[in-house]
Amino acid sequence: MRTRERRNMTEREWSITTSQEAIETHERYIVQTYRPHEFVYARGRGVWVWNPEGERKMEMLSCYSALGGGHCHKDILQAFVRQARRYWPGSNAFYNDVAPLFAKELVEFCEMAKVLPINTGAEAVERAIKIARKWGYTCKENAGDSLGFERVVDVVETAKTWGKKTKGIPLDTAQIILCDNNFHGRTITVISASSHDKYKRYFGPLTPGFTLIPYGDLAALEKAITPYTVAFLAEPIQGEGGVVVPPEGYLKGAKRICEKRNVLLVWDEIQTGLGRCGKRFAYQYEDAKPDILILGKFLGGGPGQVSAAVCNEKVASVLEYPEDGSTFQCHPIDCAAALAALRLLQDEGLPERAFELGNYFRAELEKMKSPRIKEIRGKGLLIGIELKHELGGAKPFVTKLIEEGILCNQTHEHTIRL
Ligand SMILES: Cc1ncc(COP(=O)(O)O)c(C=O)c1O
Incomplete structure (x- = not known):
């Protein structure tokens, strides 16, 4: 390359230098599926972030749980950069020497059997759905047993006719039970299982096979299960x-x-898992270990995009070649960051720390006895402050908190999320 051209390359800007220009350029060129608050990230270290003008704020949203180690943690950064210098994603037609180590440590950390790694949270949810459906159609151990419903005879007949492993559910009839007010991501299949019209109104035809029940209602769960149900x-x-x-x-x-x-139990711990709620996983508050554990966000350490459907023995071998896969599934750079995050979580006792700090934080919030607060909820450092509805929504309060130096967000109109 000629010297002049090379100089032009190094002189080219790689980031925008004022908040206003960043916001205007974003609004002009990025499809507006979010309505961001007026803060532009230009630098981050630990819990602190700065905008291009050098104004400092405290990061209290932590990328919806993706920044369990804060911004640019040295261990994660080092692992990420080290691997970026070694080699980049090759092809899943070959093995690499990082993803298996990450998978081993993750499976041991979760005390499960195997992991299906993928990239985004919604994709991991999709994989859990695939595993549950196929398990329902093909699992031998359960052929017709414990169903106890009106279709049990048909079901056993179907199993015999197929002459193969089966839970007894005829193909294409599997149902998965989910809860009202859920959020599991934005792909077409996942929004098909949402109870919120705003997420799915214009995107039909939607994927069938989902039943919604009220959250927190065990009687509703018991009642909703039919012979076709493969998972909750x-x-x-x-x-x-x-x-x-x-x-x-x-x-x-x-x-x-x-x-x-x-029926398979599937916990989506993409937001609650990996220490955020004061334990490795939120299900541990009640010792309710699932058959499939869905993880994401901090699994990639911050810089990496890694999510996972972590499976127990029952479902570990359900998916087979060539039923699944993705170009960046075992991305070595992302997996290196993920491995560092997993070790950091254990070495620095992040779940225990979130437990202690969360208790302290919620207790201090309660002490405020603010007449504006309806309820303070959460576990560990996943905290929601619901404001009284007559105040007309949490947005102006969030704007004020951001002005005062605390980055947070509102969720579901009336709740400030930290
Ligand atoms: C519980 C839960 N599941 C799934 C998702 C989707 O993850 P992603 O945005 O990485 O697709 C989210 C994202 O916020 C989530 O909170």
């Missing part, structure tokens, strides 16, 4: 739904019902 999929605390903590006993009760009725 829910968040142990609804994050996007406004930091909704279910009644005590719900997680354990859901596990008991799923076991009794031969």
Whole structure:
């Protein structure tokens, strides 16, 4: 390359230098699926972030749980850069020497059997749905047993006719139960299972096979299960739904019902998992270990895009070649960051720290005895402050908090999320 051209390349700007220009350029060129608050990230270290003008704020949203180690943690950064210098994603037609180590440590950390890594949260939810459906059609151990419903005879007949492993559910009839007010991502299949019209109104035809029940209602779960039900999929605390903590006993009760009725239990811990709620996983508050554990966000450490459907023995071998895959599934740079994040979480005791700090924070918030607050909810450092509805929404309060130096967001109109 000629010297002049090379100089032009190094002189070219790689980021925008004023907040106003960044906002205007964003609004002009990026499809507006979000309505961001007026703060532009230009630098971040730990809990602190700065805008292009050098104004400092405290990061209290932490990318909806993706920044468990803060911005630019040295261990994660080092792992990420080290791998970026070694090699980049090759092809899943070959093995690499990072993803298996990450998978091993993740599976051991979760005390599960195998992991299906993928990239975004919604994709991991999709994978859990695929695994549950195929399990329902093909799992041998359960052929016709414990169904106890009106179709049990048909079901056993179907199993015989197919002459192969089956839970007994005829192809294309599987149902998955989810909860009202859920949030599991934005792909077409995932929004098909949403109870919010705003997420799905214009995107039909939607994917069938989902039944919605009220969150926190065990009787509704028991009642909704039919011979076609393969899984119950829910968040142990609804994050996007406004930091909704279910009644005590719900997680354990859901596990008991799923076991009794031969239905897979799937916890979406994309937002609640990996320490955020004061334990490794929120389900551990009630010892309600699932068959499939869905993880994302901080799994990639911050810089990496790694999500996962972590499976127990029962479902670990359900998906086979060539039923799934994706170009960046075992992305070595992202997996290196993920491995560093997993080790950091354990070495620095992040779940225990979130437990302590969360208790302290919520207690201090309670002490404020603010007449504007309806309820303070959450576990660990996943915290929602619901304001009284007559105040007309949390947005102006969030704007004020941001002005005062605290980055946070509103969720479900009336709740400030930290
Ligand atoms: C519980 C839960 N599931 C799934 C998702 C979707 O994750 P992603 O945005 O990475 O697709 C989110 C995102 O906020 C989430 O909170």
